[in-house]
Structures are given as structure tokens and as C-alpha cells.
Amino acid sequence: MAKEAKDLLEHIDFASLECLNEAPGHGVANVLKQGYREQDELFLESDTDEQLLINIRFQNRVKLGSIVIKAIDEDKAPKTVKLYVNRPHMGFSDTSSVPASQELELSPAALAKGDPVPLKLVKFNAVEVLSVFIESNHGGEETTKLCKIALFGSTGEVFNVAEIKKQGEEK
Amino acid sequence: MSGKTPRVLVTPTPDLGKVLNCMTNIDIDGECNVSASVQIAQLALKHRQNKNQRQRIVIFVCSPLSEDKDKLVKIAKKLKKNNVAVDVVSFGAEEDNQEKLDAFFAAVNSNGNSHLVTVPPGPVLSDVLISSPIFQGEGGGYGFAGGAGGGGGGGGGGGGDGFEFGVDPNMDPELALALRVSLEEERDRQNRAAAAAAAAGGAPGEAGAAGTSAPAAEGGAALAAAAATPAPAAAAGAAAAADMDLDEDALLQQALAMSMEVDSAAAAAAGGAQATPAPTSAPVATPGAPAPAPAPAAAAPGADADAMDEDAELALALRLSMADAGPEGKEGEGK
Numbered sequence: 390m391a392k393e394a395k396d397l398l399e400h401i402d403f404a405s406l407e408c409l410n411e412a413p414g415h416g417v418a419n420v421l422k423q424g425y426r427e428q429d430e431l432f433l434e435s436d437t438d439e440q441l442l443i444n445i446r447f448q449n450r451v452k453l454g455s456i457v458i459k460a461i462d463e464d465k466a467p468k469t470v471k472l473y474v475n476r477p478h479m480g481f482s483d484t485s486s487v488p489a490s491q492e493l494e495l496s497p498a499a500l501a502k503g504d505p506v507p508l509k510l511v512k513f514n515a516v517e518v519l520s521v522f523i524e525s526n527h528g529g530e531e532t533t534k535l536c537k538i539a540l541f542g543s544t545g546e547v548f549n550v551a552e553i554k555k556q557g558e559e560k
Numbered sequence: 561m562s563g564k565t566p567r568v569l570v571t572p573t574p575d576l577g578k579v580l581n582c583m584t585n586i587d588i589d590g591e592c593n594v595s596a597s598v599q600i601a602q603l604a605l606k607h608r609q610n611k612n613q614r615q616r617i618v619i620f621v622c623s624p625l626s627e628d629k630d631k632l633v634k635i636a637k638k639l640k641k642n643n644v645a646v647d648v649v650s651f652g653a654e655e656d657n658q659e660k661l662d663a664f665f666a667a668v669n670s671n672g673n674s675h676l677v678t679v680p681p682g683p684v685l686s687d688v689l690i691s692s693p694i695f696q697g698e699g700g701g702y703g704f705a706g707g708a709g710g711g712g713g714g715g716g717g718g719g720g721d722g723f724e725f726g727v728d729p730n731m732d733p734e735l736a737l738a739l740r741v742s743l744e745e746e747r748d749r750q751n752r753a754a755a756a757a758a759a760a761g762g763a764p765g766e767a768g769a770a771g772t773s774a775p776a777a778e779g780g781a782a783l784a785a786a787a788a789t790p791a792p793a794a795a796a797g798a799a800a801a802a803d804m805d806l807d808e809d810a811l812l813q814q815a816l817a818m819s820m821e822v823d824s825a826a827a828a829a830a831g832g833a834q835a836t837p838a839p840t841s842a843p844v845a846t847p848g849a850p851a852p853a854p855a856p857a858a859a860a861p862g863a864d865a866d867a868m869d870e871d872a873e874l875a876l877a878l879r880l881s882m883a884d885a886g887p888e889g890k891e892g893e894g895k
Contacts, residue, residue: 405612407643409641409642409643410640410642413670413671436640436641436670437637437638437640437641438637438641440641477611478611480606480642481641481642482606
């Protein structure tokens with residue numbers, strides 16, 4: 390059964406979206422929201438130091454297949470990214486105590502193009518809250534900058550009345 | 561944050577009584593230890609029950625700080641990184657601490673969510689605080705912290721209604737409510753008038769309104785003056801108010817005028833306005849009408865001089881309705 394990965398943008402609960410250590414004016418909405426994330430001039434930048442922690446809550450349980458991170462500024466592009474699943478309201482102190490579901494090492498080339506990075510399906514099978522912890526950047530700069538984050542996967546069993554009707558008509 | 565070691569006197573709670581109770585048990589003892597207190601406060605916030613609430617620490621400092629500036633800045637950066645806002649109230653040892661606290665505040669402030677208030681000796685602390693951005697800032701939102709005990713409090717519920725009409729909520733809640741309701745009704749009426757004007761079209765509506773106002777238009781010089789001054793102020797779009805609204809307006813104005821006997825000038829204005837559109841309410845129309853005085857835009861500064869603070873809003877509401885009623889009168893006069 391082929392599961393086609395689709396963009397999980399509309400399943401993100403933007404009301405509870407939070408990003409720790411984001412610089413005012415360059416917030417996480419710039420990289421996640423429809424339209425904003427396509428523009429490279431709108432970016433997310435960290436504030437006090439180079440680490441960022443983004444807590445994304447989904448409206449329903451999703452399966453994550455891959456993640457796209459795009460960063461055009463090579464020195465400030467994220468290097469080590471840790472993903473945590475279903476840990477609501479993570480803080481920076483939690484990142485050292487909680488084991489990550491997956492740890493990614495990103496290459497500047499892939500980041501500049503925005504290639505999707507595949508994720509271990511097993512760990513990301515029923516995700517309600519995803520925490521993206523950006524630990525370091527490539528140039529050792531004081532701030533980390535990225536232009537886009539996109540999540541791909543499937544939403545599992547979503548009850549959609551319209552679809553049911555369609556099938557009935559086909560028969 | 562003194563004594564042997566800073567300690568939490570009460571965990572974050574919406575129960576104000578608990579907090580006040582612990583405040584009375586605070587002893588003054590030992591040295592001020594801000595860094596430890598802030599870290600303990602941060603931990604207390606981290607383990608708060610409702611994680612959806614934002615984190616805020618309020619620090620009351622009245623002794624010289626023992627930490628040096630760099631250490632404070634480091635702590636501030638850690639707070640900013642974790643999205644914790646900080647309000648600092650400095651009194652007692654302001655000069656000693658000013659520089660350090662300024663550096664601390666600059667490092668922790670993210671987009672204006674934090675405040676630093678320095679209180680010189682003299683004025684009462686609570687008065688200064690109420691008028692400071694800490695209370696005024698987020699529409700009256702404030703938090704609590706046990707200063708001496710090092711306990712941190714999460715951001716609490718809001719205070720008054722943002723002091724829209726002066727100091728109304730504290731002194732006279734009913735008045736505040738009445739004013740707010742009348743303003744909203746006024747706005748609704750304005751919207752309806754504008755919508756009706758758009759629907760009815762310019763010419764037919766005005767002719768109808770002019771017809772009914774003509775008979776009552778011989779009020780005399782007073783009415784002419786009242787009508788003339790609103791006319792320039794009235795927006796063209798709102799000029800043709802539908803007939804059906806006029807009676808409601810008149811009654812509303814009456815009610816407002818009667819409830820607000822304080823401002824006689826405004827009441828007279830209402831009286832003058834009523835005479836024009838609603839012939840039926842002519843008897844109520846002129847309770848001694850020194851109408852030139854209360855006219856709107858042109859004479860606004862004069863009227864405002866009488867209608868201070870809480871009355872200013874009401875006067876404005878009345879003026880706006882008069883502005884609608886005014887053009888009909890002018891039409892009548894012209895014809």
C-alpha cells in the first residue's frame with residue numbers, strides 16, 4: 390500500500406505553536422506558514438545564542454515521513470537537529486535529559502536546496518507534538534538562521550464524510 | 561531571597577489569599593541573593609500546572625545586589641532564551657543597583673514584554689506601581705512573587721477594564737458599565753445608519769427626512785445654530801439617516817440625557833437634536849436650550865472643557881448622534 394507523503398501544513402495547530410529563543414520579528418511563523426515559508430527573505434533567526442527549540446502541535450495524530458529544512462545562509466545554517474516526539478512544552482533544559490527520537494546532521498548543500506530528509510517511520514508513527522531542537526550551526530555563529538521548515542507525512546485515519554459519499558456514487 | 565537560602569513560600573496558584581498569607585510571614589534576614597532566587601523561580605515556573613500560561617517573574621529589590629553585572633546579564637539571557645518575561649521593581653537601594661538592573665533588564669527584555677520600574681523614596685509604592693507599565697502594560701495583567709522568599713509566580717489574571725473612561729472601575733463600576741453600553745449602542749446605531757444610508761440611496765432618504773423635520777424646524781436661532789455646526793462635521797455618507805432610526809435615536813438620547821444629569825450642556829445638546837427629527841417629542845425638546853454651547857466638532861474644545869474624563873466619552877457619543885440628526889435640520893432650514 391503506497392503511502393504518499395503530503396504536506397502536513399494544514400494539520401499544524403498554529404495557535405499553540407511556540408519557538409524558544411526566537412528573535413523578535415524573525416519568528417517561527419516565517420518558516421512554517423503558507424506563503425511565508427516560500428520567501429527566502431522571511432526567516433527564523435535565533436536570539437540569545439545559536440540554539441532554537443520549536444514546539445509544533447498537530448490537530449490530529451500524524452505519521453511523519455520526512456522533514457524539509459531550508460537555509461541559504463551557510464554559516465548560520467543549522468547543523469545538528471534533534472527531533473522529539475510527544476513531549477509537550479519542551480524547554481532547553483529538557484533536551485539534555487530526554488532522549489531524542491532522531492538526531493539529524495544536515496549538510497549545507499542539502500539545506501540550500503531544501504531537500505527532504507527521511508525520518509525513521511517507526512518512531513514517528515503517532516505524532517501529536519513534535520519538538521525540533523536546533524543545537525548548533527555550521528559556522529559556529531552566534532545566531533542560527535533558516536528560511537523554511539516543512540513536514541511531510543500522512544494523517545492516518547481521518548473521517549471524511551465527503552469521501553465516503555464519492556465512493557458511494559462511483560459504485 | 562535571603563536568609564539561609566532562598567526558598568519557595570508558595571507555589572504558583574490562582575488563589576490570591578494564599579499568596580497574601582505567605583507575604584505576611586516574610587522575615588527580613590540575611591543578604592539579597594538574586595541569582596539563586598531567579599533560578600529557583602524559573603524552576604517553580606517550569607513545574608507549573610497549566611503549561612499554556614506564559615512565564616513571568618516579578619522581582620522586588622530593595623537591597624544592594626551582591627552579584628556583578630556579567631553574572632546578572634548571563635542569567636537574563638537564560639531567562640530570555642526560555643521565554644520568561646521579568647518585571648523588576650527597584651526601591652530602597654536604587655542608585656547602587658541602577659546600573660546592574662539596567663543591564664539585566666536590557667538583556668532580558670524581548671520585544672517589550674518585561675519592565676523595569678525604579679521607585680524613589682517618597683511616593684507610596686503601590687501608587688507608583690499601579691500607574692507604571694507593569695499594570696498598564698497588558699491591559700492590567702500582573703503577576704505575583706514572594707520577594708523575600710524567592711518564590712516565582714506565573715502571570716496572573718487581568719485587573720480592571722483597562723481604564724477606558726478614567727478611573728471608573730475602581731470608583732463607580734455601574735457608571736463604567738453604563739458608559740460602555742451607551743458607547744456600544746451608539747456605535748451600533750451608527751453602523752445601522754450607515755448601512756441604511758447605503759441601502760436607501762442619497763436623494764430619496766434625505767427628502768423624506770427633510771419633510772418630517774420641516775414642521776418642527778422653526779425652533780428658532782438655537783436650533784439653527786445647533787444644526788449648522790453639526791452639518792460640516794457630519795460625514796457625507798451618514799447624512800441620510802433612515803426615518804425609522806430617528807425615533808429610536810430620540811428616545812435613546814432622552815434616556816442618556818436623563819441618566820446623565822451631570823452634564824447639562826450635553827443634555828441641552830440632546831434636547832436640541834431631538835427637536836429636529838422627531839416632532840412627536842417636541843415637548844421634551846427644549847429644556848432650556850443654550851444650544852450653541854454643546855455643538856459638536858466646531859465647539860468641541862469648549863464642550864470638552866465642561867465634560868471631563870468620564871463624561872467626555874458620553875458627550876462624544878451624543879455629538880455623533882447629533883451629527884446625524886443635524887443634516888436633516890439643515891435640509892429643513894434650506895427648504
